Amino acid sequence: MMKNEGKKRIWSDYQKEIADDHFFYVRSCIRQSFFPGSEQFFLNLMRKVLGKDVYEDPAHTTCTGIGYHSDIVPAATIMTVVARHFALMKEAGYKNLAVSCVTSFGLYTEILETWKHFPAELEKTREYLFKATGREFDIPENVAHTSDIVYSFRDQIAAKAKIKLVNSITGEPLKIVEHIGCHYSKMFPKSGIGGAEFPHVLSGMIDAWGGEVIDYPERRHCCGFGFRQYLVQANRGYSLSNTVKKFNSMKPYKPDMILANCPGCTMFMDKWQYTAKELEGITFGEKGESIPVLTYEELAGLVLGMNPWDLGLQYHMVQSEPLLRKLGVEINASDKYKTKDGKQMPVPQNLINV
């Protein structure tokens, strides 16, 4: 068994300053497409539940991170795109950046580190941005991933919790796999809460909300996305085989759910379970079910008693009904695919765990 004292010692080395209020929020391409409820609930959580000031600018664009990691977008271009985001932030009067995407967060971190060590690159970027847009920018005072921010408010969320992460039938804590994105802290361990080897950002939320973190041998293994592995179509089998390796490793621990902070990880661990079931007929949860993969906003929302359909859990491939039953969350199945004004939306086919 892992010794918590040892982990706490490591965590104490990897604490970072996280701003308390007044955030400039930048969205994720993947997240707003595949599980948009997460980003919406982050704004609701911050503004309505915690009373914080969060600003988002409709002129914010993709960071072009996927292009960068696919060798399509050159470094000078992505630095200028990121500089434009900083310019929007400056124009709006904000100094604290809240980043929804782990890849974007990794890029912002990498670019800020690059500018620190190579000031000439910073000056070139200022010039490119000014020539292209007439804009100027400041370096953010604080850069946090939104999972950092939710982590920093985890105790306040726990204090307002309607439910705990406990199996309402057995009374046992839910067994939860946590998985951080590579770009969250594997490039710059000091940028992530708890570092890269034993990250605390998600496990801290699980602990605070009553669940039990599972340690399994392939805990650090890639979710299977890995950009190049997936983006090159011929490599997709490799991508899938990595995901399956990870799931086979966690299976004996009978996890009730997976908690992730990266758009790619959430998407791939969710959707590849469907693919593995279709291709090989294999599942990784108990009783032939698959394991729901949730974002930290979705989990925070459940803990705070939000309606799962308002959180957008129905947008996942692996449906979360088994988890909701364990949590004792009351759900209305007929509302699952209805709009806010009660109109019936098309019902997706071949979902799993239904």
Added chain:
Amino acid sequence: MNTDVVVIGGGAAGMEAAGRIAQAGYSVSVLEKKSETGGNLVNWYQLFPDRKDSREVLGYLNNVVRNEKLKMLTSTSVKSVDRQKGVYRIKTSSGEIIDTEAIVVATGFDLFKSERKEEYGYGIYENVYSSADLEKMFRAAEVKLKNGTLPQKIGMVHCVGSRDEKSGNIYCSKLCCVTAVKQAIELREMLPASKVFCFYMDMRMGGAHYEELYLEAQEKHSVNFIRGKVSEVGEAHNGKLIVKVEDTLAGRPLRMELDMLVLMAGMEMSGGGKEISELLDLDTGDNRFFKSTDNHFGSNMSNSEGVFYAGTCIAPMSIPETISHARAAAVDVIQYLKSAK
């Protein structure tokens, strides 16, 4: 109090240097911040290459320092140092003021803190130990897992905090390889049913009789040597340790289930040495150890007049090397005192 020489550190180097200086008729005070002398040696069981009990060496050193000209001040550290007119005035933690003409710095080394290599899980997984932990088990004649059973499969990770840029230590600690070989043999003798695997980068068997010990480990004790660095350690569902390593000779990755993992911790400049370097304004090298004035003929000499180095405060050394280096320091100090008078 006046004394001819102050030796800072009461480990093997400090004891040997102090004893030799006292034998030459000079008064010596040894300041040792711990309550007992012997330094890191007290934590070791048997010594390579001939498996001599460390207590024999400690016995020798205790004899060396048994001299009426030598004063051993344990639980005493240096608080401040001033120099005026060629005399160093040292204020100790006990409030004593000592005036001396020469100082021998023998602050030794600290073992690399294995928990800094987070991926190996020291302090997190209960059956991951350091080489120093294993020595304690050997001394107690009890090598057991936390649940009280005997380990069947044991892995030894070389170069933990050595030749490792990520740890900030690009230098080779040079003794971890032979320590691993010695400990592997001891494990096989103590636990004949066990299998022992050493994961190494290179086997650096540069000392006298080291290579012979390495061959003995393979031929007589069937220790398995696998060339490859461990990338990560985890725990399996059955509680065993999962070790991922690349076998670079076979050209394939390995994933092994082990009962116990021993981390061969490297050597670093000691915390005490760092404090002394600041108090005495002594130069240190890129490896953070004290920097001698010359690597060939001045390895005992510092950048400050009247301050000399002995032992592993300048670089990793074995016990024989430490003792030889301390004797050389004594020669330099005696010559310095003679020329001053």
